[in-house]
Amino acid sequence: MFTGLISDVGEVLSVESRGQLRRIRIACSYDPDSIALGASIACSGPCLTAIAIGQAQGKCWFDVDAAAETLARTSVADWVVGTRINLERSLKIGDELGGHMVSGHVDGLAEIVKVASFDGMTRFDIRAPQALMKFIAEKGSISLDGTSLTVNSVTEDQFSVLLIPHTLAVTTWGTRQTGDRLNIEVDMMARYAARLVEAK
Numbered sequence: 001m002f003t004g005l006i007s008d009v010g011e012v013l014s015v016e017s018r019g020q021l022r023r024i025r026i027a028c029s030y031d032p033d034s035i036a037l038g039a040s041i042a043c044s045g046p047c048l049t050a051i052a053i054g055q056a057q058g059k060c061w062f063d064v065d066a067a068a069e070t071l072a073r074t075s076v077a078d079w080v081v082g083t084r085i086n087l088e089r090s091l092k093i094g095d096e097l098g099g100h101m102v103s104g105h106v107d108g109l110a111e112i113v114k115v116a117s118f119d120g121m122t123r124f125d126i127r128a129p130q131a132l133m134k135f136i137a138e139k140g141s142i143s144l145d146g147t148s149l150t151v152n153s154v155t156e157d158q159f160s161v162l163l164i165p166h167t168l169a170v171t172t173w174g175t176r177q178t179g180d181r182l183n184i185e186v187d188m189m190a191r192y193a194a195r196l197v198e199a200k
Contacts, residue, residue, distance in 0.1 A: 001091045002042045003099035004141075004148020006171045008087040010043070012079050013061060020068040024079060025061050028087055032060040040104065042088040044172070045146040045183030046074050047104025074106045074183045075145075084172045086146040099148030100141040101188055107132055110144065110184040112176060113158065120165040124176065127158050128184055134194060135186035143185040147171055 010028040026043065032055045035041075039050045041062070048064035055061070071077040079085070091097075107129075114125035126144070128136060136142060136159050140151050149161045168174040176182075 002047070002088050002102040002104055002146070003091065003095075003097055004088070004102045004143045004146060005099045006086045006088055006147055009170070009172060010085045010087045012081055012083040012085065014081060015079060018065075020071075022066045022071060022076070023063055024066060024076070025063050026085060026087075027059045027061045030060050030062075030087075030089070032062075035060070035062055040090040042086075042090075042102070042104045042146045044075065044085045044087075045104065045106045045143065045185060046070055046076060047090075070106075073108060075109060075181050078181065084175070086171050088146055100143075102143045102146070102148060102185060103188060104146075104185070106183045106185050108184055110182045112178050112180045112182065115176065115178055120168075121162055122168060122173070123152070123160055123162045124173075125158055125160045126182065130157060132184065132186055133157060133159075135190040137190065140190065141187045143187075144182045145172060146183065147173065 008028050010026040013025040013027050016023045032053050035050055035053045040047050050062040052063040066076045110126050110128045112124055113127050116123045136154055138151055138154050142149050142151050152160045152162050163173050
């Protein structure tokens, strides 16, 4: 379980195809001794398992395996050497819940359709899959590339988010452009509420 508060920006060091599996090595600034083998780490949204941990040239790295389902549903299939990734470690009992409850189970891919910057902030207009729009509400929470954000406005097939300078500086959002694909996870409370209504 995660909160959508990014704690580091990692970088892909290598990508190796192994049939339908893809092994990815990610550099980060975490202390390698603090990452347990099998730990869950949210990598720009998807919750992935650290299967190897090491250190080289003063930087920590960890390996993850992305299965066919992850490659089909997320932007992990687009990652190449040099891709920058929002990272968040899984919650521990007693951690501050500063964002919203994020599972790391990505619902699909959204696309940036417009970027507008002003006063150091940036507004992103985003098109989500139509099947997910019913879960997105004005002033509600949304996870995009692992980042917990507040929805500013909603239309029939788009919504917008506004990012402050701090978020732009400490995540990958500062380099996002029109046409970029984003991993989207809708608010789990909205998902369950909609399911309860459907069940009635």
